[in-house]
Amino acid sequence: MPLSEQQLETYHEDGYLLIDELFSNEEIELLRRAAKEDKQLDDHAFSRDDGEGGAVRLSLWNHPGEGIYGAFACCERLVGAAEQILQDEPYHYHSKMIMKDARVGGAWTWHQDYGYWYQNGVLTPNLVSAFIAVDSATRENGCLQVIKKSHKCGRIHHQLTGDQAGADAERVTAILGRFEHEYIEMKPGDTLLFHSNLLHRSDQNKSENPRWSMICCYNARHNEAYKDSHHPFYTPLNRISDEAIIQIGIKRFADDTSNVAWLDPSRDSSARSRDLAPEAE
Numbered sequence: 006m007p008l009s010e011q012q013l014e015t016y017h018e019d020g021y022l023l024i025d026e027l028f029s030n031e032e033i034e035l036l037r038r039a040a041k042e043d044k045q046l047d048d049h050a051f052s053r054d055d056g057e058g059g060a061v062r063l064s065l066w067n068h069p070g071e072g073i074y075g076a077f078a079c080c081e082r083l084v085g086a087a088e089q090i091l092q093d094e095p096y097h098y099h100s101k102m103i104m105k106d107a108r109v110g111g112a113w114t115w116h117q118d119y120g121y122w123y124q125n126g127v128l129t130p131n132l133v134s135a136f137i138a139v140d141s142a143t144r145e146n147g148c149l150q151v152i153k154k155s156h157k158c159g160r161i162h163h164q165l166t167g168d169q170a171g172a173d174a175e176r177v178t179a180i181l182g183r184f185e186h187e188y189i190e191m192k193p194g195d196t197l198l199f200h201s202n203l204l205h206r207s208d209q210n211k212s213e214n215p216r217w218s219m220i221c222c223y224n225a226r227h228n229e230a231y232k233d234s235h236h237p238f239y240t241p242l243n244r245i246s247d248e249a250i251i252q253i254g255i256k257r258f259a260d261d262t263s264n265v266a267w268l269d270p271s272r273d274s275s276a277r278s279r280d281l282a283p284e285a286e
């Protein structure tokens with residue numbers, strides 16, 4: 006059981022749980038080097054106007070694959086934690102690398118991930134994301150910000166700002182008046198588990214330091230979408246041991262990413278789907 010009772014309680018109460026050093030220096034360095042040297046990752050990257058004069062850059066894939074990215078997404082440490090949180094079998098909904106580059110990395114507006122995923126036919130917000138710090142994330146380079154306990158507000162109406170869908174600004178302002186706004190500073194290897202209805206955002210990166218992070222998203226088996234979308238239906242996940250990360254990482258990614266099902270940017274609606282539906286739980 007990766008998470009203690011106390012950690013689970015914190016997650017459910019606050020909508021997120023920060024775990025320091027979930028991944029060792031050796032593990033995260035393998036991921037960092039692999040990602041930064043990965044031409045395929047770069048080739049599949051796409052940008053979205055952030056509505057503040059910049060653009061966010063990310064690569065997104067649907068299946069974990071058998072390389073280093075899959076080793077992280079399928080390791081017992083993360084999948085076990087997701088299972089405890091979801092109280093159901095987790096399956097890989099997608100992973101992404103957020104490439105918030107030095108000086109030019111774009112901002113993310115306040116949003117809930119379920120604000121996007123609702124549109125994909127996912128019926129309940131029983132999904133969890135694991136945000137793994139690949140580089141250090143600080144206030145200067147645009148670390149993630151969250152509104153603590155905002156997952157309790159239910160799903161909020163989303164609308165477009167630039168290319169990104171953001172949560173209704175009037176409601177976010179009201180929520181900020183009552184709930185705590187937190188900056189989540191992280192060291193490489195630290196991991197934030199967060200609820201799909203947690204409001205989160207990040208500022209542009211005007212610093213000299215990149216802020217890359219990998220986010221693995223899991224859906225509960227019994228919460229698979231009722232209709233087809235650009236993300237997969239339930240697909241059993243091959244859990245691997247925590248030790249395998251180093252073994253696979255040392256082999257590096259060579260041709261490993263070929264089976265991850267890269268998502269064509271034209272099909273991706275994350276960070277830009279328009280949600281005009283009424284608010285719902």
Ligand SMILES: O=C(O)CCC(=O)C(=O)O
Nearest residue numbers: 103113118149205206207
């Ligand atoms: O990496 C960030 O700053 C935010 C990313 C995010 O919110 C998302 O991918 O939904």
